[in-house]
Amino acid sequence: MRxxxxxxxxxxxxxxxxxxxxxAQASESEVGEVIVTGTRVANRSAxxxxxxxxVIGGAELTKSGITEVNQALSIALPSFNFxxxxxxxxxxxxxxxxxxxxxxxxxxxxxNSKRRHSASLVNINGTIGRGSSAVDLNTIPxxxxxxxxxxxxxxxxxxxxxxxxxxxxxxxxDAREGGNITATYGERLTRVKTLVDAPPAGANYTVAxxxxxxxxxxxxxxxxxxxxxxxxxxxHVTVGAEYLDQxxxxxxxxxxxxQYSATGPFxxxxxxxNRYNAWFGEPxxxxxxxxxxxxxxxxxxxxxxxxxxxQNRDSLSxxxxxxxxxxxxxxxxxxxxxxxxxxxxxxxLSLAGGVEWKLGxxxxxxxxxxxxxxxxxTIRNTLNRSIGPTSKTVFDAGxxxxxxxxxxxxxxxxxxxxxxxxxxxxxxVELRREGxxxxxxxxxxxxxxxxxxxxxxTASGAQxxxxxxxxxxxxxxxxxxxxxxxLEANVTEKLLASGAIRFEHYSxxxxxxxxxxxxxxxxxxxxxxxxxxxxxxxAPSLQQQYFATTSTNFINGxxxxxxxxPATDPVARALGAQPLDAEESINYAAGVVFxxxxxxxxxxxxxxxxxxxxxxxxxLTAANVRAFLTAQGFIGVGGGRFFINGVDxxxxxxxxxxxxxxxxxxxxxxxxxxxxNFNSTKVTKVPATPQLAALSPAPILFDRVxxxxxxxxxxxxxxxxxxxxxxxxxxxxxxxxxxxGVLVPGTTLANDIDLDSAVLIDLEARWNVVENVRLTVGADxxxxxxxxKLPPRLNTTSNTPFSNYSPFGRSGRYVYGRVxxxx
Numbered sequence: 010m011r012x013x014x015x016x017x018x019x020x021x022x023x024x025x026x027x028x029x030x031x032x033a034q035a036s037e038s039e040v041g042e043v044i045v046t047g048t049r050v051a052n053r054s055a056x057x058x059x060x061x062x063x064v065i066g067g068a069e070l071t072k073s074g075i076t077e078v079n080q081a082l083s084i085a086l087p088s089f090n091f092x093x094x095x096x097x098x099x100x101x102x103x104x105x106x107x108x109x110x111x112x113x114x115x116x117x118x119x120x121n122s123k124r125r126h127s128a129s130l131v132n133i134n135g136t137i138g139r140g141s142s143a144v145d146l147n148t149i150p151x152x153x154x155x156x157x158x159x160x161x162x163x164x165x166x167x168x169x170x171x172x173x174x175x176x177x178x179x180x181x182x183d184a185r186e187g188g189n190i191t192a193t194y195g196e197r198l199t200r201v202k203t204l205v206d207a208p209p210a211g212a213n214y215t216v217a218x219x220x221x222x223x224x225x226x227x228x229x230x231x232x233x234x235x236x237x238x239x240x241x242x243x244x245h246v247t248v249g250a251e252y253l254d255q256x257x258x259x260x261x262x263x264x265x266x267x268q269y270s271a272t273g274p275f276x277x278x279x280x281x282x283n284r285y286n287a288w289f290g291e292p293x294x295x296x297x298x299x300x301x302x303x304x305x306x307x308x309x310x311x312x313x314x315x316x317x318x319x320q321n322r323d324s325l326s327x328x329x330x331x332x333x334x335x336x337x338x339x340x341x342x343x344x345x346x347x348x349x350x351x352x353x354x355x356x357x358l359s360l361a362g363g364v365e366w367k368l369g370x371x372x373x374x375x376x377x378x379x380x381x382x383x384x385x386x387t388i389r390n391t392l393n394r395s396i397g398p399t400s401k402t403v404f405d406a407g408x409x410x411x412x413x414x415x416x417x418x419x420x421x422x423x424x425x426x427x428x429x430x431x432x433x434x435x436x437x438v439e440l441r442r443e444g445x446x447x448x449x450x451x452x453x454x455x456x457x458x459x460x461x462x463x464x465x466x467t468a469s470g471a472q473x474x475x476x477x478x479x480x481x482x483x484x485x486x487x488x489x490x491x492x493x494x495x496l497e498a499n500v501t502e503k504l505l506a507s508g509a510i511r512f513e514h515y516s517x518x519x520x521x522x523x524x525x526x527x528x529x530x531x532x533x534x535x536x537x538x539x540x541x542x543x544x545x546x547x548a549p550s551l552q553q554q555y556f557a558t559t560s561t562n563f564i565n566g567x568x569x570x571x572x573x574x575p576a577t578d579p580v581a582r583a584l585g586a587q588p589l590d591a592e593e594s595i596n597y598a599a600g601v602v603f604x605x606x607x608x609x610x611x612x613x614x615x616x617x618x619x620x621x622x623x624x625x626x627x628x629l630t631a632a633n634v635r636a637f638l639t640a641q642g643f644i645g646v647g648g649g650r651f652f653i654n655g656v657d658x659x660x661x662x663x664x665x666x667x668x669x670x671x672x673x674x675x676x677x678x679x680x681x682x683x684x685x686n687f688n689s690t691k692v693t694k695v696p697a698t699p700q701l702a703a704l705s706p707a708p709i710l711f712d713r714v715x716x717x718x719x720x721x722x723x724x725x726x727x728x729x730x731x732x733x734x735x736x737x738x739x740x741x742x743x744x745x746x747x748x749x750g751v752l753v754p755g756t757t758l759a760n761d762i763d764l765d766s767a768v769l770i771d772l773e774a775r776w777n778v779v780e781n782v783r784l785t786v787g788a789d790x791x792x793x794x795x796x797x798k799l800p801p802r803l804n805t806t807s808n809t810p811f812s813n814y815s816p817f818g819r820s821g822r823y824v825y826g827r828v829x830x831x832x
Contacts, residue, residue: 045122046158046178047167048507049421049435050497056604059507059527059539060162061613061664067182070151072733072742072773074195074789074825076231078146078154078179079106084746084771086159087686087727088664093818094136095260095289096809098474099384101326102292102353103130103145105138108174109161110660110688110723111617113143115547115592117164117172120149120179121302121316123361124169126380129411129445131552133573133625136813137722139715140625140652142411142552145382146177148320148357150251152189152233153300155182161613161664163596165545166509166525169439169491173545173594173619181302181316184237185245191234191829197227199793199821203262203810227258227291227820244305244313251298257325258290258820262807268332268346278345287808288327288348291820296322315362322355325389328473329808336462337472341398349391349473353408356383363417371420374437381412388454391472396458407450407477411552416440430499439491445551446484450476457561457568466568469561481557483575489515489548505529513546517554518590521546539613540599549589549623553652562647569647571630581651583641584629585698590654594619600664607670614663621654624696626710633704655696656711658719662688677736684729692716717754717761724749724766724816740775742787746817753812755803762812764797769817785827793822 044055047062055062063086070081083091083106091106105113113132118125131142157179164172202221233251240246263284269276298320305313331338333346363376385408392400419437426432449455454476457469470476490513497507510524525543532538559572574581576589600613630648638646665685672678695711726749733742746769753762773787796815804810811819 044158045180046119046176047160047162047164048497049495050433055158056602056609056611059505059529060160060541060598061600061611061666063159063161063666065157065159067151067154067156070154071191071827071829073744073771074193074787074823075229076151076193076233078149078151078157079104081151082106082146082157082159082177084729084744087666087684087729088161088662088688089159090137090723090727090816092137092813092816093291093820094134094813095291095326096328097132097134097136097813098351099130099353099386100132100134100136101351102294102322102324102355103128103384105132105136105141105143106146107137107723108159108177109615109617109662109686110690111174111619112141112622113138114141114171114550115173115619116143117168117170117176118144118146118179119168119176120359121181121314121361122178123376123378123417124413124415124439124441125179126359126382126413127411127550127552129382129384129409129552131550131556133556135714137718139718140553140623142550145357146179148298148318148382149179150233150249150298150300152191152235152251153182153247153249153302155180162541162598162615163543163545163594163617164525165594166493166511166523166543167495169511169513170546170548170591173547173592173596173617181300182235182237182247182249183245183302183304184235184247185239186237187832188236189234189829189831191232191827193229193231193825193827195227195229195823195825196225197258197821198824199224201260201821202795203260203798224259224821226256227823228256229825230254240303240305243307244303246301246303249300251296253294253296255291255294257288257293259285259288260290260811260819260821261285261287262804262810264330264807266332266807267334269334271334282345286346286348287330287806289808289810291818292324292326294322294324296320310367312365313363314365316359317361318357318359320355320357322357323352324355325350325352327351329806331472336467337394339392339394339398339400342392342400342402347390347392349471350389351474352387352389354385354387357381368420371422374417374419376417378415378417379413381410383410384408386450386474386476388471388474388476393453393456393458393469393471394462394467395456395460395469396453397460400458401453404454404471404476405451406454406471406474407448409448409477409552409556410446412444414442426498428498428500429502432496432498435493435495437493441489441491442486443488443551444484444486445555447477447482447555447557449479449482455559475558475560478559481559483555483557485551485555487515487517487551489513503531505531513548515548518549518588521591521593535603535605537602538600539602541596542598543596545594545596547592547594549591549652553623554589556652568645569630569635570645571628571647572649573625574649574651576651576653578651580638580643580646580649583638583643583700584634584651585700586651586653589623589652590621592619592622592654608668610665610667612663612665615661617660618658619660620657622656622658623652623654624656624711624715626650626653626696627708627712627715629701629708629710631708633706634701634708637700637704653696653710655694656692656719657694658690658692660688660690662686677734680733682729682731682733686727688723688725690720692719712756714754714756717752718814721752721754722814724751727816738777742771742773744771745769746771748816751814751816753799753814760803762797762799762803764812764815767794767796767817769794781831783827783829783831785829787825789823789825790817790821795819795821
């Protein structure tokens with residue numbers, strides 16, 4: 010299979026080279042677009058660097074139906090993946106993305122080269138990115154993006170924590186005139202096929218004629234725009250706003266289970282019951298965002314800058330359906346069963362201000378950046394079974410908040426030291442303060458009301474999402490200080506060398522030192538080789554250090570608290586947990602760059618070794634664990650899980666990116682892009698503690714499901730290709746994305762499922778009706794591709810006919826129209 014992939018990539022690049030250039034003219038210079046990520050040398054282009062940098066223009070975000078920043082990156086970059094999980098609590102609302110198959114929190118995100126704050130959510134469900142807490146790129150409206158630069162190389166020595174897989178730098182639009190208003194409407198027009206085999210034995214419902222159905226759902230309205238305004242004679246304010254209203258999609262199989270009685274004759278209501286009783290798909294979402302970016306030239310040597318943003322996101326997604334006969338149901342409240350709904354409200358705020366100035370020959374930059382992300386949960390259409398028939402059906406379940414304040418001062422200067430180019434010296438200091446808070450929900454969302462079921466007590470709290478308890482509440486902070494020196498110069502006319510070293514001190518776990526060396530040798534004007542070696546780190550997030558939630562389960566009539574513990578909690582310590590330490594990495598990279606006129610080709614291989622990765626352990630609730638905790642004096646504690654260092658991985662891969670632009674006299678302008686990523690991860694070590702190893706049988710801290718998720722849960726290969734055409738008032742884009750195979754691991758080998766590779770085709774046509782008005786129609790996933798279906802034995806509730814591991818979701822074809830007015 011891998012050989013066929015390589016042949017496909019080679020043939021694709023050859024096809025680009027075969028384009029007839031006899032009548033072509035280069036549409037841009039060989040220098041290309043100037044970038045600021047991965048280098049602190051002015052006027053360096055993406056094709057002149059010692060490490061691979063991709064540039065995605067803001068206009069590219071508007072050439073697909075769904076204009077989320079994460080989605081745009083996933084279709085533009087073969088090494089970037091954005092699965093769209095469902096039935097995963099808060100992860101339905103803030104979805105993780107991965108670069109080069111590593112964790113979402115192992116990619117650093119910058120805005121205008123300044124560190125962006127992360128989301129407050131930590132992903133604790135069984136999705137890609139379990140245990141991580143990362144930046145939510147969808148808090149940035151596409152209308153405010155000038156370009157996105159993606160450094161596909163480790164860069165901890167240059168930028169600090171999190172830059173193990175690479176760096177994403179969002180450069181904001183900065184205009185003092187002009188503007189644009191865009192309105193988009195789209196919906197899913199799809200044919201869903203959920204039936205794999207016959208329903209399970211004993212099912213009372215014939216599903217063969219209703220498991221395949223047509224859906225028109227997921228209606229989406231997106232209104233966004235920006236305007237550039239002058240600020241005096243020497244400044245600008247660019248203001249962007251976006252409103253998004255997205256309706257849910259439902260991709261479930263009809264529920265073939267009995268609903269009203271487990272045995273005996275069928276209840277007559279079975280014949281009229283709506284079998285599409287679940288909700289697995291995109292969430293209902295209403296979101297509005299405002300973003301402003303400003304700058305003012307005080308003098309030739311001094312510039313003020315800053316930005317501010319605010320977003321409110323109101324999301325609604327579902328849990329698993331509770332049938333009428335379910336012990337968790339109260340038929341007096343829900344005679345036909347109920348579908349609990351999770352309603353997170355997310356508010357996101359950022360403020361930044363800074364000044365660029367001269368100090369002698371030094372270019373100085375001083376800034377202060379603040380960010381806050383808050384997530385509050387309301388649980389609807391549910392109940393607290395332990396309260397009985399008087400239970401409420403809507404609960405305030407509490408939530409969490411993360412904030413970050415970063416101060417920077419940096420200096421850059423070039424020195425003539427007798428090399429082929431001046432030696433560029435950059436140095437800086439970064440101070441950071443972070444805070445994390447968990448706040449409790451109302452008592453009914455977590456308490457046990459004492460109601461019995463068949464004489465036995467029942468579980469506590471709101472069904473599907475018990476609220477956070479006062480015992481879970483935390484309000485923690487930490488500080489860090491980092492200092493770096495970055496050097497870069499052409500040692501000879503052909504040899505570029507760069508190096509960086511960084512020292513970091515964290516108030517909670519101590520110090521770390523990272524370094525990087527990168528070289529590039531231009532054999533001639535058309536061909537160059539490049540490579541780098543570096544060590545990196547990722548500090549444990551406050552979310553990983555302090556997240557806690559508790560539910561009470563009754564085992565043989567005895568209540569036990571099952572908790573996600575902070576690693577410093579006495580119970581976690583008794584099970585062997587230690588205070589979290591930083592993840593450490595060593596990155597090796599080597600590649601080539603080829604340029605000829607308007608054609609460019611880059612091939613970059615990488616090897617990333619990460620030690621002591623922080624993971625969320627399995628739920629440790631076996632009888633011997635409970636007995637061990639009781640013997641340690643923890644009465645009524647039934648176990649739980651905690652974050653732990655100890656997983657080592659090795660990731661290897663190759664990125665291939667080719668671009669070609671041509672202008673013809675008769676047919677207009679064409680831009681061809683082809684990309685490929687081949688990626689493989691192996692887990693070389695899993696965590697263990699002496700305390701748990703001494704039990705018999707010894708509980709597993711990191712089981713095969715999570716090991717295989719690391720190794721095979723993201724595509725082993727991904728190909729992207731697009732042709733963008735324009736002539737006079739017309740334009741069109743055709744895009745193809747091929748996702749390689751993915752393994753959905755089960756608890757045993759017999760339950761593993763392979764998701765087949767899939768090719769998704771996107772089409773878009775544009776017409777400039779008049780100079781400033783553009784009409785667009787298009788379709789994403791034109792041929793309505795879905796991931797491999799799960800067999801009924803792995804979809805026993807009928808709620809999940811498709812896996813959350815699918816790298817492209819499971820919502821089918823999306824058709825849209827757009828009107829854009831520029832001024």
